[in-house]
Amino acid sequence: MTGMRFGVSMRAVGDDFAAKCRRAEELGYDVITVPDHLGAPAPFPALVAAAAATERLRVGPMVLNAPFYNPALLARDIESTVAVTGGRFDLGIGAGHMKSEFDDAGLPWWPAKRRIEYLDHTLTELRRRLGKLPPLLIAGNSEGVLRLAAEHADIVGFSGLKQAPGRPPGTFQLATPDELAGRVEFVRSHATQAQQYNVLVQKVVVAEDPVPVLDKWHPEYRGEDLLRAPQILAGTVERITTELRNREQRFGFDYVTVFGPMMADFAAVIAEFRRPESTRSPA
Template identity: 35%
Template sequence: MHNHAFRFGVVAGSAPGPGGWPGLARRVEELGYATLLIPDTLQTLSPFAAAAAAAAATSTLRVGTYVVAAPNRTPAMVAWETETVQTLSGGRFELGLGAGRPGAEQEAAALGVPFGTAARRVGLVAEIAKAVKNTPILIAASGTRMLRLAAEQADTVALALPPHATEAELAATLDELYEIAGDRFPKLEVNSNLFVVGDDAPDWLVRSLGRDPREIVARGGYGVVPGEPAAIADTLAGRRDRLGISYVTVGAPFAERFAPVVERLVGT
């Protein structure tokens, strides 16, 4: 089923120590990842500034947002920030957009902006996508409205399903996207994020997941990939063949552990 070569990214919102962020960006580039992506939360670095700093510290690494919460900024502001980072990065910026993750309503309130209804937030994503020029756009989607928007406006569709979702649930979402996108479907790059790589995870991440990663694996959840690099590479290759998922991202704590998988699959 796949139409796209593999590429890989790291999601990070901070780095320890002064100078830690440029160092992280350089290490991600050295390990062969295509992108360094920054989430949009009040507990992490400001995504546009962090993307510009990461680009300044590297030469080939692409940088992006994963993903901008549409209610937090006006479309004109996002277009302005995007054009700035695109210029400063030498054309290496990718804009990721979403209608708001869990917890985003409280953050919008802290920023003094209205969170709005689901329909209004989807409308904001559409307005931003139309306002931004000459920049690849990733849209995080799982429900019908966002899948429809992604099919029309995105270059990349990030499957915004929880880590315990099964491959059958991924397939159902992609089937819906296929029906909506029609002839445009082969042009869409499909992304999924891996929450745990290997056989263990830090305690803070286990608490964040709300369940033991071993339970997620036992129930067939796609977001945890156990085993050695060769086995993980086989899992991802099979997933691409079946589902077309060719753009895979991991959190920064797993960047080193996942690098041998990147080396095996990148560009294939």
């Protein structure tokens, strides 16, 4: 995998889902992903539908919660999905982080160490049953998950989120730029192969002055501070494009995913990023 890739995470399906997927393809996106949360679409049927509606886009979960699944049954779902999507499937997986969803599903909420061990076990079992896996994305923030990602993943997913101290599991704060750089360096220092680095962008604001919007977005942060957050892209199209290049250089992010409601606004950034340098607008 070479060059910058752009993905969009679809968190809802409906009568217009196929049309949205086709529009993502028209706008220049490379990947459609869906999350694995209760209340969101079931990943595998949604991804099959996305692939059926498009011609070139890859599809994948962002990301499966490994403890939700029996590895043998998961292997069956993966094998079938690879077949019916014509091989346009990336396997995204992690250790799970939303305790409330495990409680809602009647599943045990294990300590982090055990969830990571189960993720490792799942990967081993998938390889045993499937042989070669689809392109593998492992996402997380803890050293345990990122160590597995460094050792096994084709793509490492960085959400840039960390568990908020003293808050219920699944309550997150934005990692600082230095903290996120530390996570990236941890992966680099343990990597056993060339990898692509994905960042899940939490907010996109395309505006001459994005600060008022950012001020309202999250009460714990000042808009001015969020301008420097690697998980946020805000400003003019030209400024955001420059920031993408800066973050690619600093963090190695060469695969950027935004959420569905941001798809249309961010498309202008994709177009500017891919414009030949001789015709590019000044930042």
